[in-house]
Amino acid sequence: MPELPEVEVCKLGISPHIINQKVDDVIVRFWQLRWPIPKEVLTIKGEVLQRVERRSKYLMLVFESGTLLIHLGMSGTIRVVNDGVAVVKHDHFDLAFTNGNILRLNDPRRFGAVLWLPEHKDIDGVLSKLGPEPLSEAFNADYLFACAKGRKTPIKNFLMSNPVVVGVGNIYANEALFLAGILPTSLAGSISKRRITILVDTIKAVLESAISQGGTTLKDFTQADGKPGYFAQSLNVYGRGGEPCLVCETELTEIRQSNRTTVYCKKCQKK
Numbered sequence: 001m002p003e004l005p006e007v008e009v010c011k012l013g014i015s016p017h018i019i020n021q022k023v024d025d026v027i028v029r030f031w032q033l034r035w036p037i038p039k040e041v042l043t044i045k046g047e048v049l050q051r052v053e054r055r056s057k058y059l060m061l062v063f064e065s066g067t068l069l070i071h072l073g074m075s076g077t078i079r080v081v082n083d084g085v086a087v088v089k090h091d092h093f094d095l096a097f098t099n100g101n102i103l104r105l106n107d108p109r110r111f112g113a114v115l116w117l118p119e120h121k122d123i124d125g126v127l128s129k130l131g132p133e134p135l136s137e138a139f140n141a142d143y144l145f146a147c148a149k150g151r152k153t154p155i156k157n158f159l160m161s162n163p164v165v166v167g168v169g170n171i172y173a174n175e176a177l178f179l180a181g182i183l184p185t186s187l188a189g190s191i192s193k194r195r196i197t198i199l200v201d202t203i204k205a206v207l208e209s210a211i212s213q214g215g216t217t218l219k220d221f222t223q224a225d226g227k228p229g230y231f232a233q234s235l236n237v238y239g240r241g242g243e244p245c246l247v248c249e250t251e252l253t254e255i256r257q258s259n260r261t262t263v264y265c266k267k268c269q270k271k
């Protein structure tokens with residue numbers, strides 16, 4: 001599943017090829033993704049793409065008359081291809097630009113979404129329920145500590161909750177808690193301000209590190225045979241249950257929390 005760093009890298013990868021370009025055609029080959037694609041998307045033909053932004057895991061393509069939101073869901077990939085590149089299975093949506101570049105969404109499982117915010121208004125409240133961006137200044141120790149006060153939710157589930165902070169997926173929650181030395185099962189409201197401060201710093205660090213590692217894949221966004229949007233990373237705990245801790249060599253413990261895999265070191269991580 002693409003996580004926040006992949007979506008951020010996707011934004012960086014596609015932007016230079018489509019910004020300030022006029023939409024020549026909007027092609028929808030399959031209208032029913034996670035939600036139906038609204039017919040209004042056809043009206044952006046003739047408009048110039050002003051900029052590409054990201055909010056949580058949504059790519060936001062900003063036009064004069066509104067904003068096109070694209071979410072990659074479980075299996076979506078997006079890339080920029082030349083107009084001669086043949087359409088393949090699951091290429092559900094194209095935005096063709098007058099410079100010959102096409103932004104093409106491929107999504108085998110169809111959990112992705114293409115949505116339209118007319119006049120940039122969040123009519124369905126898709127964006128309004130989201131918490132702060134983890135890499136913004138709004139996400140800081142004062143904020144997270146206040147938010148956690150009295151909460152009896154395990155800290156890992158708490159971090160993965162969108163109203164608290166967006167974009168901290170399972171991989172990054174596991175990794176940040178390991179680096180902060182905090183047990184994933186600790187109750188959010190029981191963690192000291194000092195350790196919350198460390199946690200905020202490690203969340204920002206793991207996401208920034210993933211984005212910079214993903215930077216090496218930028219060229220994949222313009223290769224028709226590339227597999228953009230997913231990149232290999234060096235991880236301390238995620239996917240390593242039963243293997244030795246890279247710090248102390250204790251066997252890493254694997255449990256389930258809210259139906260998601262949690263891996264931690266019972267020696268390095270404390271309540």
Ligand SMILES: [Zn+2]
Pocket residue numbers: 245246247248249250265266267268269
């Ligand atoms: Zn350890």
